[in-house]
Amino acid sequence: MQPSEFPFLHRLRVRWAETDPQGIVFNGHYLTYFDVAITEYWRAVGLPYPGSLERFGLDLFVVKATVEYHAPAQYDDELEVGVRVGRIGNSSLQFVLGVFRAGEHLASGEVIYVAAHPQTRRPQPVPEAMRALLRSV
Amino acid sequence: MQPSEFPFLHRLRVRWAETDPQGIVFNGHYLTYFDVAITEYWRAVGLPYPGSLERFGLDLFVVKATVEYHAPAQYDDELEVGVRVGRIGNSSLQFVLGVFRAGEHLASGEVIYVAAHPQTRRPQPVPEAMRALLRSV
Amino acid sequence: MQPSEFPFLHRLRVRWAETDPQGIVFNGHYLTYFDVAITEYWRAVGLPYPGSLERFGLDLFVVKATVEYHAPAQYDDELEVGVRVGRIGNSSLQFVLGVFRAGEHLASGEVIYVAAHPQTRRPQPVPEAMRALLRSV
Amino acid sequence: MQPSEFPFLHRLRVRWAETDPQGIVFNGHYLTYFDVAITEYWRAVGLPYPGSLERFGLDLFVVKATVEYHAPAQYDDELEVGVRVGRIGNSSLQFVLGVFRAGEHLASGEVIYVAAHPQTRRPQPVPEAMRALLRSV
Numbered sequence: 001m002q003p004s005e006f007p008f009l010h011r012l013r014v015r016w017a018e019t020d021p022q023g024i025v026f027n028g029h030y031l032t033y034f035d036v037a038i039t040e041y042w043r044a045v046g047l048p049y050p051g052s053l054e055r056f057g058l059d060l061f062v063v064k065a066t067v068e069y070h071a072p073a074q075y076d077d078e079l080e081v082g083v084r085v086g087r088i089g090n091s092s093l094q095f096v097l098g099v100f101r102a103g104e105h106l107a108s109g110e111v112i113y114v115a116a117h118p119q120t121r122r123p124q125p126v127p128e129a130m131r132a133l134l135r136s137v
Numbered sequence: 138m139q140p141s142e143f144p145f146l147h148r149l150r151v152r153w154a155e156t157d158p159q160g161i162v163f164n165g166h167y168l169t170y171f172d173v174a175i176t177e178y179w180r181a182v183g184l185p186y187p188g189s190l191e192r193f194g195l196d197l198f199v200v201k202a203t204v205e206y207h208a209p210a211q212y213d214d215e216l217e218v219g220v221r222v223g224r225i226g227n228s229s230l231q232f233v234l235g236v237f238r239a240g241e242h243l244a245s246g247e248v249i250y251v252a253a254h255p256q257t258r259r260p261q262p263v264p265e266a267m268r269a270l271l272r273s274v
Numbered sequence: 275m276q277p278s279e280f281p282f283l284h285r286l287r288v289r290w291a292e293t294d295p296q297g298i299v300f301n302g303h304y305l306t307y308f309d310v311a312i313t314e315y316w317r318a319v320g321l322p323y324p325g326s327l328e329r330f331g332l333d334l335f336v337v338k339a340t341v342e343y344h345a346p347a348q349y350d351d352e353l354e355v356g357v358r359v360g361r362i363g364n365s366s367l368q369f370v371l372g373v374f375r376a377g378e379h380l381a382s383g384e385v386i387y388v389a390a391h392p393q394t395r396r397p398q399p400v401p402e403a404m405r406a407l408l409r410s411v
Numbered sequence: 412m413q414p415s416e417f418p419f420l421h422r423l424r425v426r427w428a429e430t431d432p433q434g435i436v437f438n439g440h441y442l443t444y445f446d447v448a449i450t451e452y453w454r455a456v457g458l459p460y461p462g463s464l465e466r467f468g469l470d471l472f473v474v475k476a477t478v479e480y481h482a483p484a485q486y487d488d489e490l491e492v493g494v495r496v497g498r499i500g501n502s503s504l505q506f507v508l509g510v511f512r513a514g515e516h517l518a519s520g521e522v523i524y525v526a527a528h529p530q531t532r533r534p535q536p537v538p539e540a541m542r543a544l545l546r547s548v
Contacts, residue, residue, distance in 0.1 A: 016450065017163045017443045021212060026154045027336040027385075028309065031302030032428045039427065039487070048487070062301040066340045075158060076450070076459070111301075153313065154306045164473040164522075165446065168439030169291045176290065176350070185350070199438040203477045213313070213322070248438075291437045295486060300428045349432060 001098045001105045006082025007137045008044055009100075010037040014077045024072035031065055034097050034111050037081035041095070045133045056127050059118040063092070067109040077101050085134045091115050091123035093134070138235045138242045143219025144274045145181055146237075147174040151214045161209035168202055171234050171248050174218035178232070182270045193264050196255040200229070204246040214238050222271045228252050228260035230271070275372045275379045280356025281411045282318055283374075284311040288351045298346035305339055308371050308385050311355035315369070319407045330401050333392040337366070341383040351375050359408045365389050365397035367408070412509045412516045417493025418548045419455055420511075421448040425488045435483035442476055445508050445522050448492035452506070456544045467538050470529040474503070478520040488512050496545045502526050502534035504545070 003009055018029045042049045053059060073079055079101055086094035092114050099107040115126050140146055155166045179186045190196060210216055216238055223231035229251050236244040252263050277283055292303045316323045327333060347353055353375055360368035366388050373381040389400050414420055429440045453460045464470060484490055490510055497505035503525050510518040526537050 015443065015447055016157055017165060017446060019158050020153055021156050021158065021160045022333070022335075023158045026306075026309075027339055028154060028302045028305030031305060032300075032426065035300075035302065035428060036426055050486075059296070061296075061346070062343055064340070064342050065301055066338070068338050069336055072335070075461075152306065152310055154309060159470070159472075163443075163446075164476055165439045165442030168442060169289065169437075172291060172437075172439065173289055187349075196433070198433075198483070199480055201477070201479050202438055203475070205475050206473050209472070212324075290431055291439060293432050294427055295430050295432060295434045297432045302428060 001108055003080055003082055003100050003103060006084050006098060008041050008083045009080045010040045011078060011080050012036060014073050014075055014079065016075055019075045024074055027069065030067045030099065030107055030109065033081050033099065034109060037083045037097065038095050038111065041083040045136050047133055056130060058115045058124055060113040061116055061121060062111060063114050064112040067107055069107050071104065071106045073099065073101060073106050086110065088126055088131055088134065090125055093126060138245055140217055140219055140237050140240060143221050143235060145178050145220045146217045147177045148215065148217055149173060151210050151212055151216065153212055156212045161211055164204065164206065167204045167236065167244055167246065170218050170236065171246060174220045174234065175232050175248065178220040182273055184270055193267060195252045195261055197250040198253055198258060199248060200251050201249040204244055206244050208241065208243045210238060210243050223247065225263055225268055225271065227262055230263060275382055277354055277356055277374050277377060280358050280372060282315050282357045283354045284314045285352060285354055286310060288347050288349055288353065290349055293349045298348055301341065301343065304341045304373065304381055304383065307355050307373065308383060311357045311371065312369050312385065315357040319410055321407055330404060332389045332398055334387040335390055335395060336385060337388050338386040341381055343381050345378065345380045347373065347375060347380050360384065362400055362405055362408065364399055367400060412519055414491055414493055414511050414514060417495050417509060419452050419494045420491045421451045422489060422491055423447060425484050425486055425490065427486055430486045435485055438478065438480065441478045441510065441518055441520065444492050444510065445520060448494045448508065449506050449522065452494040456547055458544055467541060469526045469535055471524040472527055472532060473522060474525050475523040478518060480518050482515065482517045484512060484517050497521065499537055499542055499545065501536055504537060
């Protein structure tokens with residue numbers, strides 16, 4: 001996996017509070033990195049979260065997240081988190097992610113959301129307009 | 138400072154994700170420990186947060202927090218977090234905290250809340266009934 | 275999935291700092307819960323992490339983590355995190371996890387570790403003695 | 412307090428995982444923001460943490476941290492964290508901090524470190540060269 005496989009890259013720096021006694025980023029924080037990068041992806045397509053989803057009467061709930069760890073990120077590393085939209089199902093959205101340091105592939109993963117009614121949390125179809133925008137980057 | 142100076146002690150164990158490359162708990166996590174222990178204090182006085190504060194038409198917002206670090210807590214340490222109510226002003230509540238490991242004093246601090254209207258965030262007097270309960274432990 | 279499918283359950287309470295504006299636990303914190311529960315599992319088999327792994331000349335590095343979210347955990351919920359050992363490969367260890375609230379199945383997942391040399395991070399075989407202990411709960 | 416009172420400002424954006432069910436940043440995360448901004452301050456004076464401190468045979472340990480909360484930061488807010496060096500004692504370093512959103516003063520605080528031997532944690536004098544650099548921004 002390479003940065004060039006992603007239409008969108010978000011850059012962030014590893015914080016001291018995110019590293020553990022092994023000197024590496026605690027495994028759970030990659031999901032925070034994914035979340036931050038996906039937030040920026042939504043902003044990039046013109047649908048900043050959460051306000052613009054409410055226009056569609058929708059909220060997003062994570063139903064599955066996976067991280068594969070290839071090499072550890074360390075304190076103060078500058079990382080690039082690549083985001084691309086994978087499969088868009090009837091009510092589900094898959095984001096595919098990659099984490100890189102100076103081009104080196106450190107981690108990869110996916111986060112799958114379901115579009116749902118904000119209160120009832122009942123799944124709702126992903127609107128056509130949203131599909132088009134998500135593919136626009 | 139000793140555990141016996143506190144009417145209420147909450148026990149917790151340091152998590153891996155809370156320790157940093159120095160092998161010690163990151164300084165900010167003590168405020169999480171304080172928050173967890175204060176939550177248990179509210180439960181102990183019969184006012185579990187947040188539901189029971191709503192009965193009073195109130196919410197609590199932190200206005201000041203201080204931590205003094207005497208000796209570092211480490212991964213897997215079992216800690217006791219002591220809580221007592223300090224000064225109760227017209228609309229403010231001070232909690233005094235101490236962190237101990239096997240009786241050794243590791244940290245101390247205070248968290249000051251203001252009682253306020255949940256929506257407007259305007260300060261409200263601390264009700265007499267709440268004062269009495271807060272002193273009841 | 276039910277709590278009874280797990281030989282080991284660790285109980286914890288959701289912290290305020292772990293919940294988000296949707297009122298639910300942020301998705302990344304489940305990996306912290308998994309980590310805490312797996313730590314307790316190691317303790318239960320008599321191999322408290324990390325000291326006892328060093329006896330074997332090993333450290334553990336996470337290579338893959340997956341979480342599936344079925345229903346959201348909320349602030350102050352008391353959760354049970356079930357842990358069982360899944361597949362043990364030549365140098366890999368799979369833990370299978372489930373998160374429950376009063377028996378209700380909220381989340382499930384797996385965390386796969388590789389046993390490796392603490393400095394070189396080169397994979398090492400999982401020792402027979404460790405395999406036996408891991409299955410002993 | 413105004414941004415212009417600080418010789419150094421670090422910009423960051425509030426993450427979803429940092430906000431709580433009140434829709435605001437959890438109080439403890441301000442210490443993470445402070446830590447991130449102080450890290451950038453060290454980099455700005457040419458002493459990136461931690462490597463360059465080791466040149467002086469020193470490490471830094473937090474001995475006191477205070478946060479005052481004036482108005483809440485919310486999800487996705489772009490914040491400026493101002494840093495300036497306050498009092499430098501024989502072995503102690505005080506950083507003064509302010510948090511701003513579009514010029515609005517949200518929070519302020521201080522973090523006091525002690526310079527110490529990395530292993531023994533015995534306090535050491537802050538070297539003259541370090542004092543001069545810390546004042547150079």
